[in-house]
Amino acid sequence: MEPIIEVRNLVKRFHSRGREITAVNDVSFDVFKGEIFGMIGPNGAGKSTTFSVLTTLLKPTKGSVKVAGFDVEKEDDRIRPIIGIVPQKLSLYPLLTARENLELMGNLYNVPKKIMEERIDYYLKLVGLEASADRFTGGFSGGMKQRLSVISAVIHDPEILFWDEPSTGLDPQTRNVIWKLAKKFNGEGKTLIFTTHYMEEADNLCDRVAVMDLGKMVALDDPERLKENTGSTNLEEVFVHFTGAEVRD
Amino acid sequence: MTIVTELTDSLIIAKKEFKILSRKKALLIPLILFPIIMIVFFGYGMGGTVKEAPILIINDDTGRASSSLVQEIGSYTAKYDGSPMFSVTYTKDMSQSEAESKIDAGMYKGVLIIPPDYSDNVAKNENMTLTLLTDSSDVTTSSVIINFMRQLLAKAGSITLNVPNIYGNLEYLDFLIPGVIALTVFMGSVATTGSAIAGEKEDGTLVRMLMTPVSKRSVILGKTIYQLILQLGRAVILILAAYFLLGFNMNGSWLLVSLVLVIFTLGGVGMGIVMSTMVEDMESFFQLNMLVTMPAMFVTGVFFPLSSVPDWMRYIAYCLPLTYAIDAMRTIMIKGQGLNAVSTDLIILSLFAIITFTAGVHLFRREA
Numbered sequence: 227m228e229p230i231i232e233v234r235n236l237v238k239r240f241h242s243r244g245r246e247i248t249a250v251n252d253v254s255f256d257v258f259k260g261e262i263f264g265m266i267g268p269n270g271a272g273k274s275t276t277f278s279v280l281t282t283l284l285k286p287t288k289g290s291v292k293v294a295g296f297d298v299e300k301e302d303d304r305i306r307p308i309i310g311i312v313p314q315k316l317s318l319y320p321l322l323t324a325r326e327n328l329e330l331m332g333n334l335y336n337v338p339k340k341i342m343e344e345r346i347d348y349y350l351k352l353v354g355l356e357a358s359a360d361r362f363t364g365g366f367s368g369g370m371k372q373r374l375s376v377i378s379a380v381i382h383d384p385e386i387l388f389w390d391e392p393s394t395g396l397d398p399q400t401r402n403v404i405w406k407l408a409k410k411f412n413g414e415g416k417t418l419i420f421t422t423h424y425m426e427e428a429d430n431l432c433d434r435v436a437v438m439d440l441g442k443m444v445a446l447d448d449p450e451r452l453k454e455n456t457g458s459t460n461l462e463e464v465f466v467h468f469t470g471a472e473v474r475d
Numbered sequence: 476m477t478i479v480t481e482l483t484d485s486l487i488i489a490k491k492e493f494k495i496l497s498r499k500k501a502l503l504i505p506l507i508l509f510p511i512i513m514i515v516f517f518g519y520g521m522g523g524t525v526k527e528a529p530i531l532i533i534n535d536d537t538g539r540a541s542s543s544l545v546q547e548i549g550s551y552t553a554k555y556d557g558s559p560m561f562s563v564t565y566t567k568d569m570s571q572s573e574a575e576s577k578i579d580a581g582m583y584k585g586v587l588i589i590p591p592d593y594s595d596n597v598a599k600n601e602n603m604t605l606t607l608l609t610d611s612s613d614v615t616t617s618s619v620i621i622n623f624m625r626q627l628l629a630k631a632g633s634i635t636l637n638v639p640n641i642y643g644n645l646e647y648l649d650f651l652i653p654g655v656i657a658l659t660v661f662m663g664s665v666a667t668t669g670s671a672i673a674g675e676k677e678d679g680t681l682v683r684m685l686m687t688p689v690s691k692r693s694v695i696l697g698k699t700i701y702q703l704i705l706q707l708g709r710a711v712i713l714i715l716a717a718y719f720l721l722g723f724n725m726n727g728s729w730l731l732v733s734l735v736l737v738i739f740t741l742g743g744v745g746m747g748i749v750m751s752t753m754v755e756d757m758e759s760f761f762q763l764n765m766l767v768t769m770p771a772m773f774v775t776g777v778f779f780p781l782s783s784v785p786d787w788m789r790y791i792a793y794c795l796p797l798t799y800a801i802d803a804m805r806t807i808m809i810k811g812q813g814l815n816a817v818s819t820d821l822i823i824l825s826l827f828a829i830i831t832f833t834a835g836v837h838l839f840r841r842e843a
C-alpha cells in the first residue's frame with residue numbers, strides 16, 4: 227500500500243511558562259492512501275499536536291514529516307491546498323452566515339466561484355443545513371456548527387482530511403451524519419485521519435487505529451488485530467490495556 | 476505565492492472584516508459617533524465659545540474712546556447663541572496686584588486695564604500697550620478672551636496687548652479638532668485591530684485562517700487595508716462633522732493630512748497586532764488596551780496644550796507617538812503649514828510604524 231503521510235521520529239516540544247513539555251515524543255508511522263486512520267488516546271496524549279504538525283500549523287522540533295510527498299517544513303504551501311481540516315476547537319465566524327463562512331473558505335482556497343457555489347449548495351443540502359444557509363452561525367446549535375465545520379473543510383475538494391474529534395459533544399443523530407460523511411468522503415478516494423474518544427466510532431470506521439499515550443504511539447494496527455493481540459472483546463479494553471486505568475493530567 | 480494571489484487573498488480578508496464590522500451594530504455606532512460626541516461635548520462644554528464670562532475692566536481713562544471700547548466689550552454676542560460673551564464689571568483705580576488677587580479668587584476670568592492716557596493716545600494714533608490679565612487655569616475661556624480682545628483692539632488703533640501668562644490665540648475648537656482626529660485614529664486602529672485578532676483567537680477562526688494556503692502576510696495586509704479605509708473614513712466624517720456642526724475650517728492640505736493619518740494608522744495597526752499577541756482573549760485585550768491608550772489620551776495634549784503641563788508630563792508626552800501625530804495634525808490643519816513643518820513628526824511616526832509593524836509581523840507567528 228502506498229503511504230500518503232510519512233512520519234519519522236517526530237518530536238514536538240513546547241516551552242510554556244518556563245516548563246518544557248514534550249507533547250509528541252519520537253513518533254513514527256505511515257498513513258496509507260485511501261484509508262481511514264483513527265487516533266485514540268487519553269487527554270493530553272499528543273493527538274492534536276501531531277495533527278498540527280501534519281497540517282503544517284506547527285513546525286516539528288525534531289524528525290521529518292512528509293504529506294503527499296511534500297516536506298511539512300519546506301513545502302507547506304504545497305500541502306495546504308490539498309488537505310482539509312476540522313479543528314478540535316470550533317472555528318466559524320459567528321457574525322457570518324453559514325453560506326458566507328463556506329464562501330470565505332472557498333475563496334481562501336481559491337476555488338472558482340461557479341464550482342464553489344455548486345459545491346456549497348450540494349453540501350449544505352447533504353448535511354441538512356440548506357434552510358439555515360443564510361443564518362448567522364453564532365446562533366447555531368453545536369451539531370449544526372459541527373456539520374458546517376465538516377463541510378467547510380471539503381469545499382476545496384482536498385485529498386486528505388484531518389478531523390480532530392469531529393463527534394465530541396454531539397447527539398447520536400449528528401454523530402451518525404458525521405460517520406456517513408466519513409464513509410462517503412472515503413468512498414470518493416479521500417484519505418481520512420481523525421481522532422476520537424468514542425471507541426466504538428474508531429472500531430466501526432477505521433481501517434487502522436493508532437493508540438497514543440504520553441506523546442508516544444503505543445500501538446498501531448487494524449481494530450480486529452488489536453483486539454486479538456490483547457485478548458480484548460472491544461476497543462475500550464484495548465485502550466485500557468495500552469494506556470492503563472489511571473487518569474492523566 | 477505570487478504578489479497577485481497575496482493581494483487577492485488580503486482583499487478577501489479585508490472584505491470579510493468589513494462584512495463582520497457592518498454586523499457589529501453595537502460597535503459601529505460608537506465607532507463613528509464617539510469622536511463626534513467628543514468634539515461636540517468638549518467643544519461646546521469646555522470651549523469654542525464663552526458665555527457670560529465675568530470680566531473686570533479697570534478704566535482709569537475718562538475719554539470717549541475708552542467708553543466706546545468698554546461698551547463694545549459689554550455688548551459682544553457670541554456667534555453660537557444669543558447670550559453675551561462677557562458679563563462686565565467696571566471699576567477704576569485698582570492696582571494690577573489687586574486685580575490678580577481677584578482672578579486668583581475666581582471672581583473674574585479676565586481683567587483689562589485701560590490706562591489714563593488711552594483716549595488721548597487713540598486720538599493721536601500713538602502706539603501703546605494695554606495689560607490683559609486672564610485666568611490661565613481656564614485655558615479655554617482665557618484663550619477666547621485674549622483672542623477677542625486682540626481683534627477688538629486691532630480695530631481701535633495701534634494697540635499692543637500685553638498678556639502675562641500668554642497661552643495662545645486659538646479658539647479651543649481649532650485646537651481640539653486635529654488632536655481629537657489623531658486620538659480617534661490611534662485609539663480606533665489599536666482597539667479594532669487588536670480586539671478583532673483577540674476575538675478571532677477566542678473563536679478559533681484565526682488558527683483556521685492560518686491553516687489555509689493564505690500567507691500570514693496576506694492576513695496582516697488584509698487587516699491593514701481594512702483599517703486604513705476604516706480610519707481614514709472616520710477622519711473624513713469627523714472633519715466634515717466639525718465643519719458643518721461647528722464651523723471648523725481646514726486650513727491645510729488634505730493630502731498631507733491623509734499622509735499623516737495613513738502612517739499613523741499603520742503604527743496603530745502594528746501596535747494592535749503586537750498587543751493582541753500578548754493576550755488570549757478579548758477581555759484581556761481590553762484591559763491591556765486601557766493601560767496603553769488611557770495615558771496617551773491625557774498626557775499627550777489632546778485637550779490642553781503641552782506648554783501648560785508640568786515638565787515631567789511633557790517628557791512623558793514626548794515619548795508617545797500620539798504627541799507627534801497631534802502636533803503634525805495641528806500644524807497642517809490650523810497653521811496651514813506644508814511638508815517641511817511636519818517632517819520631524821513624520822519621521823518619528825514612520826519609525827513608530829516600522830517598529831510596531833515589524834514586531835507585529837514577527838510576533839504574529841503561525842502558532843498564533
Ligand SMILES: Nc1ncnc2c1ncn2[C@@H]1O[C@H](COP(=O)(O)OP(=O)(O)OP(=O)(O)O)[C@@H](O)[C@H]1O
Pocket residue numbers: 240241242247248249267268269270271272273274275276314
Ligand atoms: N501551544 C501549546 N503550548 C504548550 N503546551 C501545549 C500546547 N499545545 C499542547 N500542549 C501540551 O501538549 C500536550 C499534548 O496536547 P494535545 O492537545 O496534543 O493532546 P490531545 O491528545 O489532543 O488531548 P485531548 O484529547 O485532550 O484533545 C498537553 O500536555 C498539552 O498541555
Ligand SMILES: [Mg+2]
Pocket residue numbers: 273274275314390
Ligand atoms: Mg486534542
